[in-house]
Amino acid sequence: MNKTDKQILKIALRNGILFTAILLIISYFKNRMINYNWIPIWFVFFAGTGALRFYYQNKNSKKD
Incomplete structure (x- = not known):
């Protein structure tokens, strides 16, 4: 696995966890229940x- 693949994996995991947690918190405050599905x-x-x-973004920055 090269450096770019590791960065993509790191960013994907960070985005997935962060925004899922934010959406989970918002939906909890709206409905007062957590839908794990x-x-x-x-x-x-x-x-x-x-x-x-x-x-x-990485692909376009390498073109320039």
Whole structure:
């Protein structure tokens, strides 16, 4: 695993955990209950979008 892959993995995990926790807190205060069924979907979505964003930003910065 090279340096870029490790960075993408690190950013994906950070985004997935951080934004899932934020959304979990917001949904708890709104509904006063935690729906655990949505947590894996939120995590995969936020981790994927964070990794894609980093990948494209890194790809575009290498072109310049």
